[in-house]
Amino acid sequence: xxxxxxxxxxxxxxxGPLMELIKGIRREAIGTTLEIWSSDxxxxxxxxxxxxxxxxxxVSSTEEDGIYKIQVRKAR
Amino acid sequence: xxxxxxxxxxxxxxxxxxxxxxxxxxxxDAGAVxxxxxxxxxxxxxxxxxxxxxxxxxAPSDAKRPERQVLDRRIRLVQGEADRVDPRxxxxxxxxxxxxxxxxxVIATGSRPAPEExxxxxxxxxxxxxEEGALKLREALQSFTGGxxxxxxxxxxxxxxxxxxxxxxxxDWLAARGLGPSSQIVYTxxxxxxxxxxxVSDWVKPVFEARGIDSHIFFNPELVDPVAGTVTSLExxxxxxxxxxxxxxxxxxxxxxxxxxxxSGNWVPTDRHSxxxxxxxxxxxxxxxxxxxxxxxxxxxHFQADVxxxxxxxxxxxxxxxxxxxxxxxxxxxxxxxxxxYITFDYQRPPQPVVSGSLLHLYKxxxxxxxxxxxxxxx
Ligand SMILES: Cc1cc2nc3c(=O)[nH]c(=O)nc-3n(C[C@H](O)[C@H](O)[C@H](O)COP(=O)(O)OP(=O)(O)OC[C@H]3O[C@@H](n4cnc5c(N)ncnc54)[C@H](O)[C@@H]3O)c2cc1C
Numbered sequence: 001x002x003x004x005x006x007x008x009x010x011x012x013x014x015x016g017p018l019m020e021l022i023k024g025i026r027r028e029a030i031g032t033t034l035e036i037w038s039s040d041x042x043x044x045x046x047x048x049x050x051x052x053x054x055x056x057x058x059v060s061s062t063e064e065d066g067i068y069k070i071q072v073r074k075a076r
Numbered sequence: 077x078x079x080x081x082x083x084x085x086x087x088x089x090x091x092x093x094x095x096x097x098x099x100x101x102x103x104x105d106a107g108a109v110x111x112x113x114x115x116x117x118x119x120x121x122x123x124x125x126x127x128x129x130x131x132x133x134x135a136p137s138d139a140k141r142p143e144r145q146v147l148d149r150r151i152r153l154v155q156g157e158a159d160r161v162d163p164r165x166x167x168x169x170x171x172x173x174x175x176x177x178x179x180x181x182v183i184a185t186g187s188r189p190a191p192e193e194x195x196x197x198x199x200x201x202x203x204x205x206x207e208e209g210a211l212k213l214r215e216a217l218q219s220f221t222g223g224x225x226x227x228x229x230x231x232x233x234x235x236x237x238x239x240x241x242x243x244x245x246x247x248d249w250l251a252a253r254g255l256g257p258s259s260q261i262v263y264t265x266x267x268x269x270x271x272x273x274x275x276v277s278d279w280v281k282p283v284f285e286a287r288g289i290d291s292h293i294f295f296n297p298e299l300v301d302p303v304a305g306t307v308t309s310l311e312x313x314x315x316x317x318x319x320x321x322x323x324x325x326x327x328x329x330x331x332x333x334x335x336x337x338x339x340s341g342n343w344v345p346t347d348r349h350s351x352x353x354x355x356x357x358x359x360x361x362x363x364x365x366x367x368x369x370x371x372x373x374x375x376x377x378h379f380q381a382d383v384x385x386x387x388x389x390x391x392x393x394x395x396x397x398x399x400x401x402x403x404x405x406x407x408x409x410x411x412x413x414x415x416x417x418y419i420t421f422d423y424q425r426p427p428q429p430v431v432s433g434s435l436l437h438l439y440k441x442x443x444x445x446x447x448x449x450x451x452x453x454x455x
Contacts, residue, residue, distance in 0.1 A: 011348075011423030015371065020369045
């Protein structure tokens with residue numbers, strides 16, 4: 001598998017991790033996987049929710065020491 | 077002689093330059109240090125004024141001063157377009173071919189609204205992110221006779237509170253002109269709540285409800301049809317409008333792309349604490365130009381300027397430059413034409429909502445004038 005592009009959004013309250021994902025994913029080629037790092041518990045919910053609405057694929061979602069790592073593949 | 081070159085004479089670059097001079101006066105007078113600011117505009121513009129220009133509350137000329145006057149006289153000002161940065165040669169190359177060698181470079185080139193990134197937006201929509209855009213919107217508002225106003229928000233954008241401020245000010249403005257009953261304001265936002273900051277979202281939801289403002293979340297504008305008067309989101313929702321106002325998506329500047337220093341959006345990869353450009357130890361980046369996941373705001377540029385100026389001065393004196401940026405952001409928010417509130421946070425500390433008051437509004441208005449003290453490195 002190709003390695004994911006890291007989007008380090010730890011400590012981001014504004015614009016916040018989801019906005020950082022939207023910013024990054026717009027400019028990537030279809031098929032690219034982005035891995036968002038977030039220190040906000042809300043990301044584990046709102047990133048998958050947006051990915052579903054926007055038609056992107058949730059690859060994985062994990063948490064370690066309060067850091068959430070969520071992988072999303074650009075599907076369209 | 078040690079040379080410090082500051083690329084960009086906007087908020088961040090001007091504050092860094094003026095702060096450094098205050099600490100290095102004698103070294104500069106003795107010819108041991110030279111500070112150069114490169115600016116492609118003669119005038120220094122206080123950008124938040126564009127919001128007030130759109131509502132005909134101020135004129136563009138009220139918010140401009142010659143950059144030469146804003147900078148301490150000991151600072152050398154080179155007016156012109158920088159073509160590229162050459163980190164290997166440690167020089168900035170100007171578009172006329174002149175080379176400006178540096179020992180330390182500060183990249184403070186800001187960001188640019190890019191409505192063209194959303195199909196049809198430049199033709200079908202308005203914005204208040206440049207003087208030209210604000211003046212066009214002013215005329216559109218003057219001739220507006222009621223109808224549906226839709227606000228859309230591109231990602232990323234500078235001044236994260238602007239979408240809310242514009243919406244709430246528009247509500248007051250329409251009401252004052254007797255257009256409230258015949259108008260509908262539709263606010264949209266890219267994520268699952270009306271603002272990035274949870275506290276601000278919680279505060280604004282009942283405010284929108286009380287003022288009859290319609291809010292659509294998870295709305296990332298993708299396509300504008302100026303003929304049909306519709307805007308469609310990438311999530312698949314279509315809204316019709318009589319007047320479309322956008323907070324356009326932003327990109328980093330062309331000089332970053334020409335230099336091969338940016339990511340796909342022309343943002344410069346920057347260390348979140350030292351503010352050094354990644355992979356270098358003599359190039360600092362601040363303000364809108366960085367790729368950091370923090371608010372693109374004048375206050376951010378100001379807090380970062382404290383770190384960058386302090387570290388360069390310390391290193392010029394043989395130290396290491398150990399100040400670290402903690403992610404601090406501070407923003408005033410206009411909550412109507414008469415009231416304001418503020419928020420502050422950093423990488424570690426989440427923001428706490430603050431109650432809005434008319435005193436804060438006066439303070440924000442006062443800051444519109446105090447800005448010049450801040451740019452001068454005094455405040
Ligand atoms: C409508 C509006 C409202 C706002 N409201 C607020 C607010 O209430 N609070 C707040 O904190 N912030 C606000 N901001 C945001 C704030 O103005 C910016 O975040 C801030 O100016 C960023 O500072 P900067 O130094 O990074 O970039 P800028 O101040 O934009 O300066 C960048 C400079 O670099 C120059 N430059 C770029 N490329 C070159 C080149 N190749 N050669 C030479 N020069 C170059 C540009 O011309 C410019 O002068 C607002 C902005 C707008 C538009």
